Amino acid sequence: MSRTRLAATAIGLASALAASEAQAQSASSSEQEIALLKQQLKLLEQKLDKLQSQTAANTAATAKAKAEAKAEAKAEARSEAKAVVANANAAIPVKGPAPASGVVVTMPNNRPTICTADQANCVAITSRVHWDVGGYDYRPNTTATVPQKLDSGENVRRARIGVTGKFLNDWNFALIYDFGGSSDGFGGTGAAGTTAVGFLPGGGTSGIENAYISYTGLKPFGGKMAIEAGVMDIAWTMDESTSSNDIAFMERASVGIIAQNIAAGDFRSAAGARWYNDEFYAGAYVTGPTTGAIHSASSVSPPGTSEQYGATARVAGQVVSGKDYSVHLGGDAQWLIQPPRNLVANTQTLTLSDRPELRIDPTTLISTGAIANVSGAQVYGVEAAATYGPLWVQGEYYWFNIDRNANTGVPLIGAPSLKFQGGYAQAAYVLTGESRKYNPGNAAYGGVKPDHPFSLDGGGWGAWEIAGRYSTMDLNDQLGTAAGIPGGRQTVYTLALNWYVNGNVRFMLDYLHGTVSRQSSPVSTADVGSKFDAVAMRTQFAF
Structure with missing residues (x-):
């Protein structure tokens, strides 16, 4: 209504x-009707009044319904718009996140390292200094023994500084210069190969020790792979695959040094690849001359030589491994494919030699001299190592074959090939309980890292290690014939005490007792060898 x-x-x-x-005025009966x-x-x-209230409520309900309908329409429209945008984005190629900006400076093991925030690009400063002091008690067998004396003193064995790093995650590089004066295989009396430019008193060469680039982006067969080229330390022989910062003795055994210097060793140009996982390692490289080798056809003084070429191969792995123990086995091969040729004298020679596992005096005690008419050489070896808690043992043995049939117009063409051999066995025990960890990338054991670095402010006393080694190298062959080589046989016993102050500083104390048996000529029977004892100490810091 x-x-x-x-x-x-x-x-x-x-x-x-x-x-x-x-009408009521006329009749009182109408009062009830009123x-x-x-x-x-x-x-x-x-x-x-009730109808008016109901009408107002109906009006409010109608307004609310209209508002809800409008809101629902807007929500539906918004949803449709989002769907349109999502469909449009799906048609656009997805791009990765923008790279983080800025750099991060860190000090892993006290090595200054600068990286981009995404850790894809890094550059680090690296250095090591090995300073040796020591003395010899040298006793020649006869007055005809050469040398008659070894000089005691000091020597900066290594003094390296350089940069290492990576870019775009998978590219790695290193550029390291060595200012030390006693690198293996350079200069000195009877050093292997040709004499290098830059010979320094002390029996060595300063120069570029590492200058290489490697690519690690490939990971075939569930492992890691590095393809690399440049001047580098090739992980050939197990002893050489262990950093000089981590070896248990001041010097590596002579057999490994002599083998390395034929076509591998420090300062060597090379290109190749290695593949590895936690259990297995395989690597192969082609090698060239060293950074200091002269190969100029016009050079007369010193005489120019052609470049040499060779190759190396190594397979190794952990055949047994557990939390506190491991067993390692491996095999090595090396080929000198093209020896360096003296372009003036038209000769191809090769010299095998080493100092008596100490570098205070640069004089070699065993040496083949310059072997003539060398057309090539092969070296084959086996290696084994094991750990059990703080105990570590390691040994290697190598066989050498030198071919002497090069057509250089020099006598002895077609002479029988020469065969040499040698090896070592060593063991170490960490008194403070630390153990050496296995490095799959080089298939070798690393150094000792003290659990409690030395500190006068309530810290520990670092790590202490004792070690012993027996080493032998025989460079005699075909004695009693004119074509024989009286290079000498060397045996050295070494005891060592090492104090790892912290992750960057180490002190080493070595005692050596050695004997050298050597003839003055292939047909002589007189022993012009020698005996010696030596004590030496190394102060080392590295980062």
Whole structure:
């Protein structure tokens, strides 16, 4: 019922009431009818108020419904817009996250290292210094023995500084210069190969020790692979595969040094690859001349030589490994494919020699001299090592074959090939309980890292290690014939005490007892060898 109709009804009732009141003047019986009409009028007013309230509620509900419908429409439109955007983004190629900006400076093992924030590009400064002091008690067998004396003193064995690092995660590089004066295989009396430029008193050469680049992005057969080229330390022989910062003695055994220097060794140019995982290692390289070798056809003084070429191969691995123990076995091969040729004298020679496992005096005690008409050489070896807690043992043995059939116009063409051999066995025990960890990348055991570095401020006393080695090298062959080589046989016993102060500093104390048996000529029977004892100490820091 509308408001107009209610008003008309009320007016009608009021008119009727007025009429009734007029009639009541004439009849008192109409009072009851008037009271009844008033009651009905009151009821009508209450209904009117109720209808007005209901109308207001209906209006509010209608407005709310409209608002909800509008909001729902907006939400649906927004959802459709998101779907359109998602479909558009799906058609656009996905790009990786933007590279992080800035650099991060760290000091792993106190080596200053700068990397980009995403660790994809790094450059680090590296250095090592090995300073040796020591003395000899040298006893020649006869007055004809050469030399008659070895000089005691001091020697900066290694003094290297350089940079290493990586870029774009998978490319690695190193550029390291050695200022030391006694690198293996260079200069000195009877050094292997040709004499290098830059000979320094002390029996060695300063020069570029490492300058290479490697790629490690390939990971075939579930392992890691490095393809590398440049001037580098080739992980050939197990002893050479252990860093000079980590070897248990001041010098490596002579047999390894002589083998390395034929077509591998320090300062050697090379290219090749190695593959490894936690159990197995395999590597092969082609090698060239050393960084100091002269190969100029126009050079007369010193005479120019052609470049030499060779190759190496090594397979090795941990055949047994556990938490506190391991066993390692391996095999090595090396080939001198093209010996260096003296372009002036038209000769091809090769010299095998080494100092008596100490570098204070640069003089060699065993040497083949310059072997003539060398057309090539081969070296084959076996290696074995094991650890049990703080105990570590290692040994290697090598066989040498030198071919003497080069057509150089020099006598002895077609002479029988020469055969030499040698090896070593060594053991070490860490008194403070640390152990040497296996490095799969080089298939060799690393150094000792003290659990409690030395410190006067309530720290520990570092790590202490004792070690012993037996080493032998025989450079005699075909004695009693004119074509024989009396290079000499050397045997050395070494005892060592090493103090690892912390991860960067080490002190080494070595005692050596050696004998050399040597003839003055292939047909002589007189022993012009010698005996010696030596004590030496090394101060080492590296990062």
